[in-house]
Amino acid sequence: MENARERQxxxxxxxxERDLCxxxxxxxxxxxxVFELDEQNLVAFKEGSGDDPPIDSARLEEACRLCPVDALLFFDEDGEQIVP
Ligand code: SF4
Structure with a gap:
């Protein structure tokens, strides 16, 4: 999807996947x-969230899981998709 963004x-x-949000x-x-809503009311990565781990990974995974439309994908260290 062209409106997708990814961050380690x-x-x-x-x-x-902003098209789904x-x-x-x-x-x-x-x-x-990690997340914020931009001026279009769509999810975006917060500035600086790719730097030092800003969040416990379990909470980050849970936040991805809570998305009602599966717009947030979460992959483990081996690149295996865990969410959704
Ligand atoms: S939970 Fe999903 S639908 Fe809601 S703001 Fe986040 S990405 Fe968008």
């Missing part, structure tokens, strides 16, 4: 260190 965080990979804010509520 603490060895894990998070991919956001409906702006529910679940991910932002649970993981505000």
């Amino acid at each position: 965080i603490d060895g894990f990979t998070v991919r956001i 409906i702006g529910s804010g679940n991910c932002v509520n649970l993981a505000p260190e």
Whole structure:
């Protein structure tokens, strides 16, 4: 998807599919260190969230899991997709 964005965080990979996002804010509520809603009310990576691990990876995974439309993909260190 051309509107996808990807970031490595603490060895894990998070991919956001902005075309799917409906702006529910679940991910932002649970993981505000990593996600934010932009001016289009779509999920985006927060500035600086690719630096030192800003968040516990279990909470990051849970935040991805909470997305009601599976717009957040989460991959482990081996590149295996865990969410959704
Ligand atoms: S939880 Fe999913 S739908 Fe809601 S803001 Fe995050 S990515 Fe978008």
